[in-house]
Amino acid sequence: MNEFALEIKDLKKVYNDGFVALKGINLKVKNGDFFALLGANGAGKSTTLGIVSSLVNITSGEVSVFGKNLNKHRDEVKRKIGVVPQEFNFSTFEKVHDIIMQQAGYYGLPKAVAAANTEKYLKKLELWDKRDKQARFLSGGMKRRLMIARALVHEPELLILDEPTAGVDIEIRRTMWELLSELNEQGKTIILTTHYLEEAENLCKNIAIIKQGEIIVDTSMRELLSRLDKSTFVFDLEQNVKELDLLDNMTLTQGNQLEVEIKKGHSLNEVMQFFLTHNIQVQSVRPKTNRLEELFVSLSQTKGEKK
Amino acid sequence: MNQINWIAFLTIVKKEIRRYTRIWMQTLLPPAITMVLYFIIFGNLIGSRIGEMGGFDYMAFIVPGLIMMAIITNSYGNVAASFYSTKFQRNIEELLVAPVSNQIILSGYVIGGASRGMAVGVIVTILSMFFTKLQIHNIFVILAVSMLTAIVFSMAGFINAMLANSFDDISIIPTFVLTPLTYLGGVFYSISMLPPFWQVVSQFNPVLYMVNAFRYGILGVSDVNIWFSFAMLGMFAVILYTVCLYLLNKGTGIKQ
Numbered sequence: 065m066n067e068f069a070l071e072i073k074d075l076k077k078v079y080n081d082g083f084v085a086l087k088g089i090n091l092k093v094k095n096g097d098f099f100a101l102l103g104a105n106g107a108g109k110s111t112t113l114g115i116v117s118s119l120v121n122i123t124s125g126e127v128s129v130f131g132k133n134l135n136k137h138r139d140e141v142k143r144k145i146g147v148v149p150q151e152f153n154f155s156t157f158e159k160v161h162d163i164i165m166q167q168a169g170y171y172g173l174p175k176a177v178a179a180a181n182t183e184k185y186l187k188k189l190e191l192w193d194k195r196d197k198q199a200r201f202l203s204g205g206m207k208r209r210l211m212i213a214r215a216l217v218h219e220p221e222l223l224i225l226d227e228p229t230a231g232v233d234i235e236i237r238r239t240m241w242e243l244l245s246e247l248n249e250q251g252k253t254i255i256l257t258t259h260y261l262e263e264a265e266n267l268c269k270n271i272a273i274i275k276q277g278e279i280i281v282d283t284s285m286r287e288l289l290s291r292l293d294k295s296t297f298v299f300d301l302e303q304n305v306k307e308l309d310l311l312d313n314m315t316l317t318q319g320n321q322l323e324v325e326i327k328k329g330h331s332l333n334e335v336m337q338f339f340l341t342h343n344i345q346v347q348s349v350r351p352k353t354n355r356l357e358e359l360f361v362s363l364s365q366t367k368g369e370k371k
Numbered sequence: 372m373n374q375i376n377w378i379a380f381l382t383i384v385k386k387e388i389r390r391y392t393r394i395w396m397q398t399l400l401p402p403a404i405t406m407v408l409y410f411i412i413f414g415n416l417i418g419s420r421i422g423e424m425g426g427f428d429y430m431a432f433i434v435p436g437l438i439m440m441a442i443i444t445n446s447y448g449n450v451a452a453s454f455y456s457t458k459f460q461r462n463i464e465e466l467l468v469a470p471v472s473n474q475i476i477l478s479g480y481v482i483g484g485a486s487r488g489m490a491v492g493v494i495v496t497i498l499s500m501f502f503t504k505l506q507i508h509n510i511f512v513i514l515a516v517s518m519l520t521a522i523v524f525s526m527a528g529f530i531n532a533m534l535a536n537s538f539d540d541i542s543i544i545p546t547f548v549l550t551p552l553t554y555l556g557g558v559f560y561s562i563s564m565l566p567p568f569w570q571v572v573s574q575f576n577p578v579l580y581m582v583n584a585f586r587y588g589i590l591g592v593s594d595v596n597i598w599f600s601f602a603m604l605g606m607f608a609v610i611l612y613t614v615c616l617y618l619l620n621k622g623t624g625i626k627q
Binding site: 079080114117118119120121138139140142143145147149151153154155156162166167169170171174218 | 376461462466468469472622627
């Protein structure tokens with residue numbers, strides 16, 4: 065079995081209008097990995113995934129999936145990939161069951177296999193009861209799940225999800241996280257882009273950050289999070305502290321709300337001592353953002369380093 | 372064609388057939404109503420005053436042309452609308468990510484479109500029997516010409532859909548090119564009635580060959596040589612197939 069599910073070498077993409085979307089990126093995703101590809105809007109995430117899934121033409125460079133070169137073995141590579149795009153791209157007038165069966169047909173699955181897989185994944189995604197409904201009558205969350213079922217129907221080894229939980233409520237999002245984790249545990253390699261950094265932090269083992277068509281970070285999630293040199297906490301207080309002389313790491317955001325930056329290796333004791341000294345009652349405390357979000361913002365603002 | 376490609380091809384064809392039968396009020400019914408109006412107005416009311424044309428009463432003369440007109444507009448319209456909608460809604464991506472070759476995509480859509488053309492042709496033929504006694508001179512010519520014509524115009528519709536950037540773009544060609552060519556292609560008259568100059572000009576109209584070859588299959592008369600008509604149809608089929616595949620391979624309008 066090949067060590068890497070995806071290998072990208074010096075991949076460049078220049079669109080017809082001259083926009084350089086990818087400036088020669090290199091990326092390796094291990095077989096069985098749960099990999100996050102993050103970046104701001106327009107950074108090149110969707111272009112990269114679009115090239116891997118044959119939706120965007122390559123300008124130059126090489127893409128291999130499980131050791132097979134995309135340009136030389138396109139059909140074989142396509143059979144190994146399942147794609148969940150960012151935007152709904154099914155015919156809204158078709159019935160749920162027909163959409164999945166058709167996709168199975170495009171992959172050449174015999175009717176009996178297609179029907180069995182369609183039932184399996186519609187049940188798994190809790191859409192079996194909706195199988196005879198036209199897709200336009202589904203809720204946003206159901207439409208997202210429909211796209212996942214469609215991507216899985218031919219049982220791909222590599223699943224590519226471009227913002228799969230965008231616009232989905234938290235309950236469905238958590239159900240989808242469980243499903244994706246289960247698929248990953250079963251051996252499927254998953255590549256995910258998302259704007260919910262909590263999602264990437266919770267699910268993914270490895271991560272790459274792309275900025276203006278270049279990979280600026282390519283490492284493990286654990287290693288990246290260890291780079292975080294400070295955390296910001298928000299304290300909600302009982303009383304107004306406007307008149308007080310605050311510590312250097314404190315910023316008053318409202319009369320009774322403080323943001324406190326704690327450097328790596330430092331504890332919250334000094335801050336708690338300050339509140340005790342001034343007899344200030346703390347109602348609640350929470351991290352301002354999740355850790356990955358804080359890192360992502362700082363990396364996006366500075367010129368990144370290459371691994 | 373291997374089994375995988377065959378399944379993919381059938382999937383596209385079935386999807387296309389399901390699409391136009393689901394919306395039969397927009398796809399199958401209107402041409403039937405339009406053709407009945409043609410039969411009543413041009414065939415019965417006006418035709419009875421015209422008398423004979425090409426040795427047949429006017430109604431019998433125009434029936435082959437009207438059947439062919441229905442086949443042409445419906446084959447073209449089906450693929451143009453369906454493939455453009457697929458592009459517009461981006462569900463073309465379902466096909467692009469799957470291991471479906473461009474030949475299979477093209478064949479699936481073209482056969483799907485041609486099947487609508489043929490279905491409407493059959494409906495119009497049945498309706499015409501209420502207005503005239505339909506004869507069959509050569510069934511093989513009838514089937515070959517109608518199928519080839521449906522395929523040729525399905526491919527033309529496919530090209531239109533690939534190049535279109537808006538829904539307006541898929542109505543421009545039918546309105547400004549297809550309809551005039553069809554009306555001037557000898558549906559309602561024999562080109563022998565035209566002055567010599569316009570007879571020559573008419574020979575550059577591809578629809579003329581299709582209408583006349585089909586009329587030959589039904590009535591046994593034609594303004595042009597039947598084999599030359601088949602050669603023209605074959606040539607158009609090859610040219611359009613080549614253009615369609617070129618656009619698909621290039622990813623025109625469907626890949627960035």
